[in-house]
Amino acid sequence: MVGRRAALATAIALLFLIPLASSTIIAEREPGGFDADGNWISSVEHDVHPNWWLYWSRDKDGNQIDDRLEWLLEQPAELQQDWWKRAPPGSARIFVDYNHHPTDADISALEALGAEVTFRFTYLDTVSATAPFSIILGSNGIRSLPGVVMIEDLGLAEPNMHEAVPNMGVDAVWQDLGLDGTGSVIAILDTGVRGDHEGLNDMDDDPFTCIDDPPEPDPTDPTPPPVPADCDPKIIAFFDAVITDEEHDPAESYDSGTHGTHVAGIAAGSGGGQTDPATGLRYVGAAPGAWLINILACCDGDIEDVMQGAQWAIDNKDKHGIDIVTSSLGEQQFEIHFDNDGNSAWSRQMDMVVEAGIITTLSAGNEFGGATFAGCNTIDSPGDAKLPVTVASLDKDLGLAIYSSRGYTSDLRVKPDVATIGSSIMAPDAATQDGYTSKSGTSMATPLMAGIAALMIQANPDLTPTEFKDIIAAHSIEREIALLDDPGFNDCSLLETRPDNEFGYGQADPVAFVEAAGSIDRSLNVSMDLVTLQEIGNESYIAGTASGGAPGMGVVEVKVGGGEWKGAADLSKNGDWATWRVKLDPHTESGNSTVYARLVISEDSISPIDARRVVLIDGQSESGALEGLTSMGSWVFFVPFALVLALLGFIMTTERWDRKFSAAMKKSSSDKSDETDEIETSNWLDLILQKIKSFIGTFGSFFRGLRNGEALSENKASRTIALCILYVAQGLPSGFANVAFVAFLVTNGIEVEQIALLFATVYLPWTFKFIWGPVIDMVTFPKYGIRRPWVLFAETGMIISLATLLIVPDLVASIELVTILLFIHNLFSSLQDVSVDALAVDILEPDEVATVNGLMFASKRGGIIFGGAVLGMLVVPYGIKSAIMVQLPLLVLIMMVPLFLRERPSNSLFPWSKKSEQVDDDSHTDVEETIEAEAVLPWESDHPEEFTQARWVATNLHGNRISPAALVLWLSIGALLLWGLFAIIHQLTNTYTGDWGFTFGDIAAPMKSIGKWGLLVSALLILAEWLGASIPEISNPAPASKLASTTAYNIVKGFSTRSSFVLIFLCLLSELYLFTDPIVVDIFINEAGWSQTKYNAIVGGVVIAFMMFGQIVGGMLGDRFGVREVSMIGFSLLALSNATLALISDYWTNTNLMVGYLCVRAIINGVAWICVIAVAMRLTFSKAGGSQFTAYMSMFNLSAVMAYLFTGTMTQRFDYITCLYIGAALTLFTVILLWFIDPDEVDRVLEGRFGDDEEEFDGDLGETPWWSDDEEEEPVVSGA
DSSP, X not given: OHHHHHHHHHXXXXXXXXXXXXXXXXXXXXXXXXXXXXXXXXXXXXXXXXTGGGSOTTOTTOSSBOHHHHHHHTSOHHHHHHHOTTSOTTEEEEXXXXXXXXXXXXXXXXXXXTOEEEEEOSXXXXXXXXXXXXXXHSTTXXXXXXXXXXXXXXXXXXXXXXXXXXXXXXXHIIIIIOOOOXXXXXXXXXXXXXXXXXXXXXXXXXXXXXXXXXXXXXXXXXXXXXXXXXXXXXXXXXXXXXXXXXXXXXXGOOXXXXXXXXXXXXXXXXXXXXXXXXXXXXXXXXXXXXXXXXXXXXXXXXXHHHHHHHHHHHHTHHHHTOOEEEEOEEEOOOSSOOXXXXXXXXXXXXXXXXXXXXXXXXXXXXXXXXXXXXXXXXXXXXXXXXXXXXXXXXXXXXXXXXXXXXXXXXXXXXXXXXXXXXXXXXXXXXXXXXXXXXXXXXXXXXXXXXXXXXXXXXXXXXXXXXXXXXXXXXXXXXXXXXXXXXXXXXXXXXSOSSSBTTTBXXXXXXXXXXXXXXXXXXXXXXXXXXXXXXXXXXXXXXXXXXXXXXXXXXXXXXXXXXXXXXXXXXXXXXXXXXXXXXXXXXXXXXXXXXXXXXXXXXXXXXXXXEEEEEEEOSSOOGGGSSTTOBOOOTHHHHHHHHHHHHHHHHHHHHTTHHHHHHHHHHHHHHHHHHHTTTOOOOSHHHHHHHHHHHHHHHHHHHHHHHHHTOOTTTOHHHHHHHHHHHHHHHHHHHHIIIIIHHHHHHHTXXXXXXHHHHHHHHTHHHXXXXXXXXXXXXXXXXXXXXXXHHHHHHHHHHHXXXXXXXXXXXXXXXXXXXXXXXXXXXXXXXXXXXXXXXXXXXXXXXXXXXXHHHHHHXXXXXXXXXXXXXXXXXXXXXXXXXXXXXXXXXXXXXXXXXXXXXXXXXXXXXXXXXXXXXXXGGGGHHHHHHHHHHHSOHHHHSOTTSOHHHXXXXXXXXXXXXXXXXXXXXXXXXXXXHHHHHHHHHHHHHHHHTTOSSOHHHHHHHHHHHHHHHHHHHHHHHXXXXXXXXXXXXXXXXXXXXXXXXXXXXXXXHTOSXXXXXXXXXXXXXXXXXXXXXXXXXXXXXXXXXXXXXXXXHIIIIIHHHHHHHHHHHHHHHHHHOHHHHHHHHHHHHHHHHHHHHHTGGGTTOHHHHHHHHHHHHHHHHHHHHHHHHHHXXXXXXXXXXXXXXXXXXXXXXXXXXXXXXXXXXXXXXXXXXXXXXXXXXXXXXXXXXXXXXXXXXXXXXXXXXXXXXXXXXXXXXXXXXXXXXXTOOOOOTTO
16 A cells, blocks of 8 residues: 555656656756866867767767877887977877866866876867877776766878969959958968068068158178067067967067968068069959968967967957957878868868857868869868868969868868969068069969958958858859860869858859948948058047938948947038048057948938057047147137127116016016906916916917908917918928928938939028029919919928829839929929918018917928828838838828918909908008019119118119129029029939030039129129219110019119118028038037937937927017027027037036036027017018018028038137137127117008007117217107
8 A cells, every 4th residue: 555655656756757857947957067076167178079079070980089080009119209299109189079078177178198298188079199109099098987978099280282273363452442451450370470471571562651751771781780570560570489479579470381481471462572574564363452360370280279279369359459360270180081070170270260259261181172072072071070160272374273172071071162263362572571483273263362351351350250251151153064075074063052061152253252242332431631651649540531421321330340339429510521530439448449430311311431550559649639729719709708798788778678577577477467358377387377368278269260361360279379380381391291291212222322312412402592582572463472383382282292202113123213393393392382381471460470480390390200200110110111101191281271271361262262352451552562563663762762772683683774783683683593503403314314525513513603603793893883984784685564563663772771671691601500400410519428319319400399399389489589689699598508518518427517508598599589570570571571571591501601601610720618618709800790780670661550659669879879869758669
């Protein structure tokens, strides 16, 4: 009974234990074994060789002894002594392999048997030793030790050589991509490198590159002094793995034979020394800009030396920046071939070199692979290694060399991996100091591939060995195996087509390899302002230029040596990285290094890298950007700021701003009392509720006006909301094109060059939008409204042009057509912009211009955000057409606003609408003026002494006689307009007309010259007339119509008032301080440590929101206290905020403080600028509203352009702090010029808007002393 219970209990326990044992709860022990002390020790070898000893092809009998070693032990003593040169008679040189990393206990146990351990490998479970034959063969010998799994023969290495090499096409990489391997480091694991050979001693073949006073050679001196060391050596490290096992001074580099020097010259020789006697050409290596490292490892010893050299390369990878190891060595072979499967100690060691992140190229060997049948499976160790790239050799005719070894390997892997030319290569001859000699073999093909790898490393310093091998697999030139073309009639590929056992993946294609490595887009370019071997100090600045990028796309990255890529600051005005700057991180070591720069648009679109060899020094170098620049201190701002404050105080006093502001506050309080039925609003909650109620009431008034058919001129809420909605329509195309559509193009692989062309074409209408002004001022439809028909026409064009994109089957394949459609879309969008601005000028009352402008510009920002961010989110999941389909109904809804709202009561909505029976007297103004114009010309009806410039323009357009100066001026303007027209047509059609013999661009070029010279001649003629010269008038060949002449008269008349004229200078000077914008970006990126992405996110998000808030608040303040007054205070504060960035320079790294600064400055900027724009709108003549206000806006833009033009000059002369102070001082120009401006002047002089019984600005700009004012008279705020 007890037994049954015990059995039952055991069964139940097993039911629980069996699942537990098979579960993942019990962790599998990592590979390893027990050492001589019984401790579990892990393996350090790569997982591509799991339990390799169980199936090693050189242990066919499975007795744990290398078959070759067994064969050698049976040979005569003489052969044994020749083979094991470093072993005494009766002993052999062996590798002892363990299943774990051998410990001190294992070494002690091995030595206790009589073996002498000569090297312990760090990255293999192997030691090399000299051991008596008895302990190798005996059953109680080495094989009996714990963990020993194999005893290998430690053979001899030999160079793999044969005949000749032609050009591989590497020069195309030098010429087309500008890459020569600069910054790459190639370690030559070979017989050594002769360091004083002319082709290998330095980078530029000038032994005195950095020596100011080179010594004069004295042929009579038997003991000449040593030549001073050059500052640009090609060999930067030298390790002797054969004799001393130590690192030596690179200047002592030597070659124990001739093979290594020849190999080094093929990979990276500079070509110094003798030239081709027939052509005079130099024998330049594949990567002449690369550095070399000499690892002397052959051939006075055995394979242990080579493996020790490989281990040194792994250990010193970071110290010397080793990118590539190339070895053209192989095992010596006997008449009997011992096959290899990549599991020998040497092969496994080379796998570990790759595992360490070093690109490794190995020679396939020269075992006469072309021999029929016998030539297959002739690739020996280490060429049979699994991870390195094994290189076969081609003859001059690109056929496979007969000597080149071929696969399979013994474990049936395909080898080699790639083929390059290796026959008859001329390279440095170590027997001479400047001579060259010809050698052939896979030894020559392998360093050629290493040189190509160096070019790839320059194109992408982050290239990994896996990526290197993948590129070879994908981009080699596939070679067909043709048995009759094979010199040995041998085909070693039974089933394979690619890769095969002759060419591997095919013939190397240097250009394709390099382009793939760097994801190179040839339309992109980047360049650093550095010279070779320039000294670079800690935290120095690197500046440069780039081209080919599109606005808002990509980033310029810079790195030093093997460091991390660091994003630069975009200092270009268009956001296309045309100019950039970066502050380098501190370096830990001085000496020779490389600086890399690249323009990255996407992972698949990167510019060719610009790499410069430099010398890193301690301290700040002169190239570091601040030394040698002028520093002027804060006085350059505070002196003019104090003067402007004094002026502002004088203006405030003489114009009695205190009384104006007090009156405005009283009026505001009175208005609030009326609106809230005298409800007490001192409580903040009541005030907030009142504002919400007022806001909702505005929309209620808008819909009520829409329902009752009220005109825009009658309903304040209608015109405010209508203008804001129309401004949203202006922002939508901008956000859609800049963000959503660009994201779509990049995602679908459109080249950056095409994207940049699209941007340049799409934004052309905005550059020339000022042309729309005279058109909409001249061509009107009074019956339906002066501006409304143009707004409707523009909106309709925007909708149709955008909808047309939906019927294009493939937007990516039809990018040229898409560009034209978007150009047309923006053509209508710019027309809508000008039309809406003109409408605002016409219908806004003086006391609401600023407020409505603030709301309008905030609405435009909202449209940009919606078009970019919101529509952009739809692109990836739903496609670009979904974003278009969302945008279309929005534009249709926006068009409904002007469609169902009249400008003035007398206007008809549609042709079939009934004429309103009740019309105010003022509603007939436009019709009456039109009738009057038919009888009397406006320039004749005005007083003769008024508007003389406008009258001169009109009479010279309309009259039968014309001044020669005017004729030349009209022709010049016409020529410039034709130039613009043909330039636009050329931009749109150059894809289709590129092959034409004569293009639209050829027509445009002379038009521009004619226009420029014509303007100069007309200016001289006008000057002569002004000075009193009598120039007779001539017959007008083409008098302009009355309509065109009247329009021109009104445009010039609009600029004829004093304030309008001064405003021109204000527009041109107001944005000069923007030359500091790139400096501010640079400060945040390079000094504050922000990334470009972080800066863009904060400035494009939080800061924009605060600016919108400032614009809305600024508009309200302007209408309440006067746009001129608020502008002057606002720009004074803006100047102070601009200077504040310099004042807080010690706190630039404080992110919270800097974000707070940006937000405060954004509010001030919004307040100041919205009031200045309101001043410009107030000083716009309604009869020229389209032309004059657009001209003001264009001049503001021109001011910014001029500012950016001298950013470079300022930063080259002054330090950043001084530039910030100068920029802040330039901001004060606006305050000074506003002193001479009366915002009411156009209303009073041209519009007649203020009558005798209306409140108006008294025109006193400070001329009358304040104490002479009547105390009882309450001033009226300008602009109110």
